[in-house]
Amino acid sequence: MKMIGLAAVGALALIALTRVGSGGEAAMEHTVDAGMRAAAVLPLALGQDTPVVQQTQQVPPQQRRRWRYRNRYPGPIPTPEEWQPPDGPVRIGLQVGHWRAAEAPRELSRLRGNGGNWNGIAEWEVNLEIVRRTAAMLEDLGYTVDILPAVVPPGYRAHLFIAIHADASNDRSARGYRVAAPSRDATGRASGFVNLLRRTYGAATGLRRLPDTTRRMRNYYAFNFRRYEHALHPMTIAAIIETGFLTNAADRELIIGQPERVARGIVDAITEFPITPAPGRSDTP
Numbered sequence: 512m513k514m515i516g517l518a519a520v521g522a523l524a525l526i527a528l529t530r531v532g533s534g535g536e537a538a539m540e541h542t543v544d545a546g547m548r549a550a551a552v553l554p555l556a557l558g559q560d561t562p563v564v565q566q567t568q569q570v571p572p573q574q575r576r577r578w579r580y581r582n583r584y585p586g587p588i589p590t591p592e593e594w595q596p597p598d599g600p601v602r603i604g605l606q607v608g609h610w611r612a613a614e615a616p617r618e619l620s621r622l623r624g625n626g627g628n629w630n631g632i633a634e635w636e637v638n639l640e641i642v643r644r645t646a647a648m649l650e651d652l653g654y655t656v657d658i659l660p661a662v663v664p665p666g667y668r669a670h671l672f673i674a675i676h677a678d679a680s681n682d683r684s685a686r687g688y689r690v691a692a693p694s695r696d697a698t699g700r701a702s703g704f705v706n707l708l709r710r711t712y713g714a715a716t717g718l719r720r721l722p723d724t725t726r727r728m729r730n731y732y733a734f735n736f737r738r739y740e741h742a743l744h745p746m747t748i749a750a751i752i753e754t755g756f757l758t759n760a761a762d763r764e765l766i767i768g769q770p771e772r773v774a775r776g777i778v779d780a781i782t783e784f785p786i787t788p789a790p791g792r793s794d795t796p
């Protein structure tokens with residue numbers, strides 16, 4: 512997620528609340544929720560995806576020390592040479608960015624209320640539709656799929672984990688997708704998958720790939736098993752994709768208007784990745 516300025520978030524919240532005032536349908540309930548959240552937690556919008564400590568000055572010294580020395584994953588981190596697939600069928604974890612973030616535990620409390628927003632549509636809604644379609648295609652191919660919310664189960668283990676997000680910017684002309692691997696990848700295999708996904712996603716969607724990735728993507732909270740209990744197992748191969756910009760009309764036409772193409776771009780990378788070949792339906796009893 513790219514940063515959205517406070518003014519923009521405030522404006523979005525206003526738009527959302529205004530829309531709520533004019534329509535009372537059940538479908539608007541999400542809008543109420545998103546609007547209220549944006550209005551209530553404006554400073555969090557700046558924190559965005561990775562709750563990295565950016566405000567050391569406000570944290571009492573004692574608490575700061577605890578944070579610094581707590582390691583959620585003591586013990587040796589396996590090396591790429593020691594990597595082994597998890598037991599059982601090929602399992603793919605698809606994370607819906609920002610979904611159910613309000614349920615985040617204290618260690619991830621900064622996730623609550625962030626996420627992009629466009630004209631009353633919350634980012635998580637767009638992410639969820641993409642994930643649902645991707646999961647359906649994968650299940651047809653015989654994969655076991657977990658659809659995961661913003662908070663992943665502690666030590667989540669799968670053959671592959673993909674966090675699915677959409678970008679937002681104050682600059683309406685900003686567009687394109689980006690894919691990143693964890694900055695510390697204990698599996699040694701994430702960049703191989705990322706290269707595949709960069710290619711297949713572009714081929715399926717025709718969207719432009721942004722050459723840069725953000726620190727927030729590379730240091731995504733779910734990748735940080737040392738710091739958070741609710742993070743991936745170090746042997747879970749992981750990637751994060753920003754599928755396009757919610758705030759750009761051309762990107763929206765694709766990520767909201769043609770989610771099946773978005774899903775196809777993700778599925779093609781998974782089937783091509785040597786570690787996650789399509790199991791085939793014959794395997795299912």
Ligand SMILES: [Zn+2]
Nearest residue numbers: 512608676677
């Ligand atoms: Zn996001």
